[in-house]
Amino acid sequence: MTTTTDPATGTPARGSWLREHSELGVSLILLLLGALVLTDALTLSVELTQRGPVGPRTVPLVVGAGLLLVAVLLAVDVLRGGRGESEAGEDVDLSEPGDHRTVLLLVGVFLGFAVLVGPLGFPVSGALLFWGAAYALGSRHPRRDPLIAAALALVTYVVFNNLLGVPLPGGPLMGVL
Incomplete structure (x- = not known):
């Protein structure tokens, strides 16, 4: 295992252990998520009317236990010196910073959806x-994009609400569809 050193003093760099074990x-995130799911x-x-051994708790219990198991195994591997491989994709330039604008736009879109869906x-x-x-994500077709988005949303609504029986809020269109 290599440690980074401060070139000025020759001492191990501050936070190098955390950086090497990031x-x-x-x-930790997997552990917290597993605990939340469990x-x-x-x-x-x-309900008391459940029949058979498989009920609504089965899948969340299996997923939560799996998350805890993966969290522990990952922590053990990291503490033993295991490291994930760096991205070696040919279309990824690791020296370039992340695209924060796109990420923030997507977060805003998802938050807006969560607020407006009711x-x-x-x-x-x-x-x-x-x-x-x-x-x-970069599409700039002002006539085509809204039409495709409306069609996708409408088809998704009809499939889930009418065909699969999963109720979605209809809003002003509740009586029309």
């Missing part, structure tokens, strides 16, 4: 979500 952050699964209200319904807010995501 995968422990991923392990807590939600164990506090899930189950009052406007899924078809309208979904169309704004699809159009906003396309815009954030």
Whole structure:
């Protein structure tokens, strides 16, 4: 294992252990997520009419236990000196900074969808979500993009609400569709 040193003093650089073991952050996130999933699964209200061994708690319990197991295995591997491989993609320039503008636009689009889906319904807010995501990712067709977004949102709404029986908020279009 190599440690980075401060060129001026020759002493180990501050935070070098954390930098070399940064995968422990991923392990911590997986551990917290697994605990959250297990807590939600164990506090899930189950109807007494459940038949058979597989109920609504089964999948969350398996997923939560899997997340905890992966978190522990990753932490052990990192502490033993394991490291993830660096990205070696031919189309990725690791020396360039991340595209923060695109990420912030996408976060804004998703937050806007979450706020608007209740009052406007899924078809309208979904169309704004699809159009906003396309815009954030670089599509600049002012006539085509909104039409495709509206069609995608409408088809998604009809498939989930009418065909699959998964109720989505209809908003102003509730009586029309």
